[in-house]
Amino acid sequence: MIPVFANSATVRTRESFVLRGGRRAPVALQVRFGLLEHPTVGPVLIDTGYTHETVAGPRSAALRTYARILRPRLHDAGQPAAVLARRGIGPEDVAAVILTHFHADHVSGLRQFPNARVFACDRTFARIAARGTLGNLRHGIFPELLPDDIATRLTGFSTLPRAQADVPKALTAVADLFGDGHVLTVDLPGHAEGHVGLLFPRLDTPLLYACDTQWMLSALDPGRAPGWPARLIADDPDAGMATTRAVAAFRAAGGQVMLCHDPDPAPYDMEPAP
Ligand SMILES: [Zn+2]
Structure with missing residues (x-):
């Protein structure tokens, strides 16, 4: 089972904000989401990227402000619906969406997939459901992006079989998403509450989709993780540094990140649409 990733949008920021020693010049960050065609489960998305729900239409003032500050530029051909259509998959066919965390650039398009199970950190979801709007905003979470019936479609990571695969020492694999050893969640604390990566241990070179551990791969190199303002945004900056080191160790041991x-x-990016 080989995942592919597409780019839903670009966000421009100053490189030095996301890479220590980076240039003052802007860098165009991608906003990827993944697609897996699981032989028995069906089409599975890994997050949704940015979609129109974040940048247009009726939204809270807070979400409009967020979109105005970050100004994501959506890529029509890289939107989840367009990427699925290229493979003959309709939005209603999506069997599951795996959420690495609940930030807007990862859950934005969830409402487009009415039949999908949502695999997510149930402890984090319980906190979101229990908090008010302001409390969630403080964590960078916009519950308005979550489908109204998400609670009934949620499969919590804690309810899934424990991962059995050999995992590099620095990492903790937690849940075996489909019970077949192909896709495991790995706790990557720091960036956001309940932030996880996905480990594909059965690929020729094991792949760790480390999601938002850092924004740029070079920030995994020693001394290159950004300081301020990235530390301000992090849920737990010190845990994030430990996670960065663990992911770097996985890469140094021959894994792909x-x-x-x-x-x-x-390497797993889809060919751009013709
Ligand atoms: Zn993100």
Whole structure:
């Protein structure tokens, strides 16, 4: 089972904000989401990227402000519906969406997939459901992007079989998403509450989709993780540094690492639409 990733949008920011020693010049960060065609489960998305729900139409003032500050530029051909259509998959056919965390650039398009089970960190979801709007905003979460019936479609990571695969020492694999050993969640604390990566241990070179551990791959190199303002945004900056080191150790041991936002083409990126 080989995942592919597409780029839903670009967000421009100053490189030095996301890479220590980076240039003052802007860098175009990608906003990836993944697609897996599981032989028995069906089409599975890994997050949704940015979609129109974040940038247009009726939204709360807070979400409009967020979109005005970050100004994501959506890519029509990289939107989840367009990427699925290229493979003959309709939005209603999507069997599951795996959420690495609940930030807007990962859950934005969830409402487009009415039949999908949502695999997510149930402890984090319980906190979101229990908090008010302001409490969620403080964590960068916009519950208005979550489908109204998400609670009934949620499969919590804690309810899934424990991962059995050999996992590099620095990482903790938690849930075996489909019970077949092909896709495991790995706790990557720091960036956001309940932030996880996905480990594909059965690929020729094991792949860790480390999502938002850092924005740029070069930030995994020693001394290159950004300080302020990235630390301000992090849920737990010190845990994030430990996670960065663990992911770097996985890469140093021969594993392949992919990030959601790295600006450069990555090995599992889909060919851009013609
Ligand atoms: Zn993100």
